Amino acid sequence: MEENRETRGMRRNGSGTGGHRHNPDAAGRGRGPFLSRRSLLRMAGAGGLGLLLGAGGSWGVLARTLPKATDSHPASVDSDQVPFYGEHQGGITTPPQDFLCFASFDVTSSRIADLRLLFRRWTEAAAALCSGKPVGDGSTGPNLPPADTGEAIGLSPSRMTITFGVGASLFDSRFGLAAKRPEPLVDLPAFAGEELDPAWCGGDLCVQVCANDLQAAFHAVRNLARIARGTAVLRWTQEGFQRTSAAAPRGETPRNLFGFKDGTGNPDVRDESLMRKVVWVQSSDGPAWMQGGTYMAVRRIRMRLEVWDRSTLAEQEATFGRYRASGAPLGMKRESDPVNPEAAGPDGKPFIPRNSHVSLAHGDGSVRILRRSYSYSSGIDRRTGQLDAGLFFICFQRDPRRQFVPIQQKLAQQDALNEYIVHTGSALFACLPGASRGNYIGQTLLE
Secondary structure, three states: OHHHHHHHOOOOOOOOOOOOOOOOOOOOOOOOOOOOHHHHHHHHOOOOOOOOOOOOOEOOOOOOOOOOHHHOOOOOOOOOOOOOOOOOOOOOOOOOOOEEEEEEEEEOOOOHHHHHHHHHHHHHHHHHHHOOOOOOOOOOOOOOOOOOOOOOOOOOOOOOEEEEEEEHHHHOOOOOOHHHOOOOOOOOOOOOOOOOOHHHEOOOEEEEEEEOOHHHHHHHHHHHHHHHOOOEEEEEEEEEEOOOOOOOOOOOOOEOOOOOEOOOEOOOOOOHHHHHHHOOOOOOOOOHHHOOOEEEEEEEEEEOHHHHOOOOHHHHHHHHOEOOOOOOEOOOOOOOOOOOOOOEOOOOOEOOOOOOHHHHHHOOOOOOOEEOOEEEEEEEEOOOOEEEEEEEEEEEEOOOOOOHHHHHHHHHHHOHHHHHEEEEEEEEEEEOOOOOOOOOOOHHHHO
């Protein structure tokens, strides 16, 4: 408890880590097959949280597969391009692309004019990048650095989307925006068992780039960071992946690194009424500048793969509350079958354990979020010799105080998945409304 209070006194940036702890010695050290799984687990320090690893999570009506590309953010005549301008930003209800490059920034300038100029330049560049065009007009002379870094020359748009957000720390005294901070943009509370590293937390600004080509996505983040020089600097970045559309042409639900389907329970993005209820900020929510935007919660979740791989299939399925092969809830046959935590077998025991991920995440089905998560692999943890890999969890909601936070608090206390994961990064951002041509992202906030 004393450690929590001390940590809560530290300076917050971005999401506000709100009592989040960092324990650099908590990485796993257990190796050797002679150790029991639980002994290995204790040596690995794999406390952690069960944050919505969507193979088990379900919020309402289940979708059989990811929606087709034309089911969500409307596409142009070029099916490989997602329009940048619109009422809402892309990359939220857009069907998830194959790769992610996520970047958090700290603003170094104290002039709001610089912030306005940055968002104007970012908007212009993002519109070009999402169209498969280079940054700038190409008129740079031979004695100056090119406006575009060039590694995406000849590449298609790859259904790229670029999504911008602002963190709570942007509303401090630097820019006169304190009165405009929306109430849902809270400092996240401390969740039981997390081991947050400040190097993976917070930020004044964020950029989420999703695309079907990793080089194109990296190119976008690189050029946006280049444009920001003098006004903002990178705080942290994370790349992510899922199975590619070429590898899964039928569009089946992706699997996470535990081998379970991830995202089965997402609400249907084609239902505009449901999206207004779950995702998009409404005029009644306030403030006015956020109408048409949404709130993005981000969590970097380290998976203890070596521990998981020593668990039996039966234990893995009981932990998630779903069958690994089909994705169906335990006791059911199809992935799309509804989750019923009360359903019991002839022996009177529930098919889905009460402390399973799906049972806790589903609850009574009344609280939903829209998740958009990617696996990540950062090589080897040289302290332990174990894989540094897991899930980069992103979710969107109308109000995190009523959606993400209560779901996560329940999972943190009871989820059986907590044995196998630990949260190392955290942030919360307000994703700005979309912009029309001639205007820029963030204009409703900054002017």
